[in-house]
Amino acid sequence: MRITQNMLTRTLLSDLQNVTDKLSATQQKLSSGKELTQPSDDPFGTSRALQYRADLAQNQQYQRNVDEANSWQSVTDTALGKISDSVLRVRDLVVQGASDTSGPAARNDIAAEITQLIDSIKAEGNTQYAGRYVFAGSATTTQPYQMGASDTYAGNAEVMQREIGPNVRIDLNQTGIAVIGDSSSGLLKTLRTIVTDLQTNNGAALQNSDLQAIDTAVDTISNAQAVNGASQNRLQTANARLQELEQTTTQLLSNTEDADMAKTLVDFSTQQAVYQSALRAGAQIIQPSLMDFLSSN
Amino acid sequence: MPLSTFMGLETTLRGILAQQLAINVTGHNISNANTVGYSRQSAVLSPTDPYSEPGVSRPPQAGQLGTGVDVASYNRIRDGFLDIQYRAQAMKQGLSTATQDGLSQVQDALAEPSDHGLNALLQKYWSSWQDVSNSPENMATRQSLAQNAAGLADGFNALASQLSTIQSQTGQNVLSTVDQVNSIGGQIAQLNDAIMKDTVTGDHPNDLLDKRDLLIDQLSQLGNVTVTATTYGQVDISIGGASLVSGATAATLAESNMTSLTSGKLAGLITLRDTTIPGYQSQLDTLASTLITATNTQHAAGFDLNGTAGGAFFTGTSASTIAINPLLISNPALIAASGNGKVGNADNALALANIRNQALIGASTIDTAYSQLVTQIGSDTQQAQRDSDTANLLTGSIDDRRQSVSGVSLDEEMTNLVKFQRGYQASARAMSAMDEMIDQLISRTGKVGL
Numbered sequence: 001m002r003i004t005q006n007m008l009t010r011t012l013l014s015d016l017q018n019v020t021d022k023l024s025a026t027q028q029k030l031s032s033g034k035e036l037t038q039p040s041d042d043p044f045g046t047s048r049a050l051q052y053r054a055d056l057a058q059n060q061q062y063q064r065n066v067d068e069a070n071s072w073q074s075v076t077d078t079a080l081g082k083i084s085d086s087v088l089r090v091r092d093l094v095v096q097g098a099s100d101t102s103g104p105a106a107r108n109d110i111a112a113e114i115t116q117l118i119d120s121i122k123a124e125g126n127t128q129y130a131g132r133y134v135f136a137g138s139a140t141t142t143q144p145y146q147m148g149a150s151d152t153y154a155g156n157a158e159v160m161q162r163e164i165g166p167n168v169r170i171d172l173n174q175t176g177i178a179v180i181g182d183s184s185s186g187l188l189k190t191l192r193t194i195v196t197d198l199q200t201n202n203g204a205a206l207q208n209s210d211l212q213a214i215d216t217a218v219d220t221i222s223n224a225q226a227v228n229g230a231s232q233n234r235l236q237t238a239n240a241r242l243q244e245l246e247q248t249t250t251q252l253l254s255n256t257e258d259a260d261m262a263k264t265l266v267d268f269s270t271q272q273a274v275y276q277s278a279l280r281a282g283a284q285i286i287q288p289s290l291m292d293f294l295s296s297n
Numbered sequence: 298m299p300l301s302t303f304m305g306l307e308t309t310l311r312g313i314l315a316q317q318l319a320i321n322v323t324g325h326n327i328s329n330a331n332t333v334g335y336s337r338q339s340a341v342l343s344p345t346d347p348y349s350e351p352g353v354s355r356p357p358q359a360g361q362l363g364t365g366v367d368v369a370s371y372n373r374i375r376d377g378f379l380d381i382q383y384r385a386q387a388m389k390q391g392l393s394t395a396t397q398d399g400l401s402q403v404q405d406a407l408a409e410p411s412d413h414g415l416n417a418l419l420q421k422y423w424s425s426w427q428d429v430s431n432s433p434e435n436m437a438t439r440q441s442l443a444q445n446a447a448g449l450a451d452g453f454n455a456l457a458s459q460l461s462t463i464q465s466q467t468g469q470n471v472l473s474t475v476d477q478v479n480s481i482g483g484q485i486a487q488l489n490d491a492i493m494k495d496t497v498t499g500d501h502p503n504d505l506l507d508k509r510d511l512l513i514d515q516l517s518q519l520g521n522v523t524v525t526a527t528t529y530g531q532v533d534i535s536i537g538g539a540s541l542v543s544g545a546t547a548a549t550l551a552e553s554n555m556t557s558l559t560s561g562k563l564a565g566l567i568t569l570r571d572t573t574i575p576g577y578q579s580q581l582d583t584l585a586s587t588l589i590t591a592t593n594t595q596h597a598a599g600f601d602l603n604g605t606a607g608g609a610f611f612t613g614t615s616a617s618t619i620a621i622n623p624l625l626i627s628n629p630a631l632i633a634a635s636g637n638g639k640v641g642n643a644d645n646a647l648a649l650a651n652i653r654n655q656a657l658i659g660a661s662t663i664d665t666a667y668s669q670l671v672t673q674i675g676s677d678t679q680q681a682q683r684d685s686d687t688a689n690l691l692t693g694s695i696d697d698r699r700q701s702v703s704g705v706s707l708d709e710e711m712t713n714l715v716k717f718q719r720g721y722q723a724s725a726r727a728m729s730a731m732d733e734m735i736d737q738l739i740s741r742t743g744k745v746g747l
Contacts, residue, residue, distance in 0.1 A: 001698075001701050002702070002704075002706065003701065003706070004701065004706040005330065005705075005706065005707055006700050006705070007697050007700045007701065007704060010696065010700070011697065014689075014693050036410055038404055038405075038675070039404055039407065039671050039672065039674055039675025039678065040401075040404055040675045040676070040678035040679040040682060041679075042675075043672045043673075043675030043676035043679055044672065044676075046409065046410055046668075046671055046672060047668045049410045050409065050410055050416045050664075050667075050668040050671060051664075051665070051668060053410065053416060053417070053420065054416065054664050054668075057417075057423075057424060058420070058423070058424075058653075060424075061427045061428075064424075064427070064428070064431070065427055068431040068432070069431075130432065131434070131435075132432070132434060132641065136641070137639070137641065138637070138639035138640065138641035138642040139639055139641060140640055140641030141434050141640050141641075156639065158637070158639060158641070158642060160641055160642060160643065161644070161647070162431065163427065163430065163647050163651075166654060167651070167654070169647075173641075257410060289707050289708055290707070290708045290711040290712065291707070294715065
């Protein structure tokens with residue numbers, strides 16, 4: 001093949017251009033630390049990277065949901081614990097008041113103490129988390145109980161749900177009506193009956209129906225505590241699982257998106273060597289020609 | 298001998314003149330060593346008619362005597378077959394380069410994968426609904442949802458408007474390329490005319506042919522070109538099925554004339570403008586309208602903080618018009634997060650967040666449909682880059698082969714220079730020898746002993 005000067009120049013220029021292109025791509029990988037900077041670098045990899053990014057965002061959101069639900073249920077747990085303490089104290093007082101040795105005066109004193117305890121139970125029923133009443137059902141902005149004689153429940157019986165995974169929902173709240181009741185049912189009604197029985201000196205009722213009723217109330221409270229505790233356990237498990245998943249997804253995302261530094265550095269120095277030898281070849285393209293050897297005679 | 302005494306002088310004079318012309322051709326080659334599209338030329342030397350003509354009245358002599366040399370023609374050294382190959386590749390190169398340029402812009406507009414592309418905005422939007430589901434009573438989380446929804450709508454608007462901009466720029470590019478086609482057509486027609494005038498007088502208009510070939514090379518980058526040789530060295534040219542040059546007349550073409558553009562820059566640009574970008578736009582519009590419809594339907598099923606049923610969440614119907622209902626920005630309490638009108642209930646917020654998991658576009662969710670769009674743009678761009686790399690490589694190597702045939706080699710020209718210079722010198726020396734002989738004859742004959 002006949003070779004001309006212009007062919008040498010064109011080949012050199014196009015080779016230099018190629019090497020510079022590659023060098024610049026590798027340099028971008030090194031400086032950004034990313035293997036994928038544009039979808040065309042690896043279209044399939046990009047779609048996976050987008051999926052992993054979406055998964056990560058969703059996972060982090062579920063972790064926030066779990067944290068939020070867990071805080072809510074911790075507050076619920078503390079309140080239930082205090083209510084349980086009060087109810088157990090009431091049971092002791094009922095046992096004490098039911099004894100035939102207690103006279104009307106002593107029963108009246110006990111009734112007064114129980115009335116105090118009712119208020120403190122209602123106060124627990126008004127427990128708030130982040131400005132929301134945890135025992136008010138879904139009427140979270142309405143205070144469920146009023147202090148004093150009125151036992152009306154202003155909340156509702158709705159059990160709210162939180163999402164802690166794709167289509168995985170968990171019951172969030174214990175409602176006041178189920179745990180504490182109101183003037184016509186549940187714990188509060190029991191307690192008011194006990195107070196009345198104590199004040200009317202109704203020993204028989206105290207010994208039988210009232211004691212049974214308070215035992216039922218104790219069961220209801222511990223049941224609520226158990227449900228709440230089990231739910232918290234579930235949240236903790238979910239949290240651990242979500243964290244594990246986050247780690248795996250982050251790893252997968254990094255494998256897809258991030259540059260393998262060792263490999264990239266080796267590529268870089270190889271390309272640098274090629275670039276330098278291309279430049280050296282370029283410097284020599286201005287070769288001596290026949291003109292240098294022809295005498296001008 | 299019945300030969301003129303001075304015949305040798307004429308013979309050597311022809312030698313001197315012919316060598317000089319050959320040196321001029323070498324000089325022309327060297328001057329144009331770096332001229333784009335130049336084909337090297339050579340002076341074809343051939344012996345002049347011998348003395349004498351055969352015939353019955355021919356003077357008696359040993360045979361025919363040579364009378365020297367003349368330049369028969371100046372040849373243009375070029376391989377037409379390589380031109381055809383080069384132009385076929387140049388069409389592909391024009392097509393793939395234009396496609397790659399346009400798609401790279403589309404790809405840059407996506408800004409994926411990153412923390413501020415549409416994917417990230419979608420994730421923020423879905424997460425905001427979940428945040429609202431965690432505390433539906435809280436105005437701050439509602440406000441943040443409204444802002445993130447507005448951000449998502451802005452993201453859709455920005456991408457849609459960038460696609461339209463790229464599309465209209467491509468349209469502008471088509472117009473200026475058509476102008477370029479017409480301008481090249483005009484120049485070729487003028488050259489055809491000049492070439493015809495030279496050819497009918499028997500000349501070889503080498504340099505005009507080079508200029509015309511260069512213009513045809515440029516034209517074949519722009520569209521699929523057919524070149525037909527006609528009479529007197531002229532060529533007829535059609536591009537995209539429309540006749541551009543016929544003899545010495547050039548047509549002024551419009552885009553609509555070129556009905557069968559299959560290759561070249563114009564074909565690439567028109568496909569981008571009419572097919573590729575509108576395809577992306579309609580996918581993006583489907584995404585936006587699906588999001589709008591699904592969100593608004595679900596939003597209307599819920600209740601706001603006042604217990605009234607939700608209104609429209611998004612307004613608009615496409616990626617360019619999507620916007621959040623401005624009422625929700627000014628009063629986030631109107632966001633219908635509740636499933637039953639109670640403030641603490643967030644069933645509707647969860648349902649809205651779960652639109653992300655619903656297969657609404659064929660079998661794809663909004664997220665995966667977007668990721669498919671990104672993947673499609675990515676692989677289209679990758680394909681165009683590959684095509685363009687291949688076309689560049691092939692045009693380069695065919696151009697090398699053309700250069701190998703037609704290019705000026707300085708070493709070769711220097712050798713020719715020496716060769717013709719020596720030829721000139723030797724002819725001159727022969728002439729001197731003749732001169733000395735004649736001098737002997739004229740000045741010295743009859744002077745024996747003087």
